[in-house]
Amino acid sequence: MKIFLHVCCAPDLTVSYRKLVEQGFEPVVFFYNPNIYPLQEYSKRFEEVKKLRDIWGFQLYVGDYEPDKFLERIKGKEHSPNRCYECMKLRLEKTKSEAKRMNFSIYSTTLLASPRKSHDDILEITDNLDMEENPSFKYVNFRSNNGVHMAAQICKTYNIYRQNYCGCSFSLEESKRYEEESKQKNYKSLVEILGEELTQKYFKYYKKDLLRIPQDIPAKFLEKVGLQFFKYLKPQIILIKKEIAQDFNIFTSSRYKIDNWKGKVILW
Structure with missing residues (x-):
């Protein structure tokens, strides 16, 4: 059975694709991520997804790169936890819309594989979306049974780029700030020794x-x-x-x- 699978990045796609295939599904992959910044990073992540397509042979569709839509959606929430919620909602709305247009009965997302994403938030969003009409959301806990470790191993096998921030410019700033704080903490610890x-x-x-x-x-x-x-x-x-x-x-x-x-x- 075919399933329309939104992909956020290649590392999360690895384990999501494998587990869906194990369950008898044929994932048709949809890359839609207007949040990713800068454009070079967006292109790099898309190239890694295409690398997996060339290895595994799945169908791949790509949505428009629409950073303005992302920025408009999160306006006023740039430094709030709600930023991530609205970002996921935007991508899942688009995924469901495309799945419906292409006559899929079910859809899912590799966001469920990310250790950074809340399954409760994803289910709340998709439950509200599915109140309207088909297709319906397929929930799979891709992180279960060492899913995160499995993804890391597959990335290593195929030399897949693993990004160090979620995607948007705000998460990039947060990642850099965390890295600097971590560096200073390690420096101070060494000074004590x-x-x-x-x-x-x-x-x-x-x-x-x-x-x-x-x-x-x-x-x-x-x-x-x-x-x-x-x-x-x-x-x-x-x-x-x-x-x-x-x-x-x-x-x-x-x-x-x-x-x-x-x-x-x-x-x-």
């Missing part, structure tokens, strides 16, 4: 793509501060000599987690 001078020396590696040991961080220094040091620097990848890694009971290249930091450790 190392002092100002050493923190300034090593904090230049904060969130660096590749951190090398011993080239960037001397082995003797790491012995003093321990592996907890990395949770403040949060590197993506740590490249460490085998003989040094063994001193910390690390014997294989793998992903490691220390508190709220996760990164890949590669032995050489």
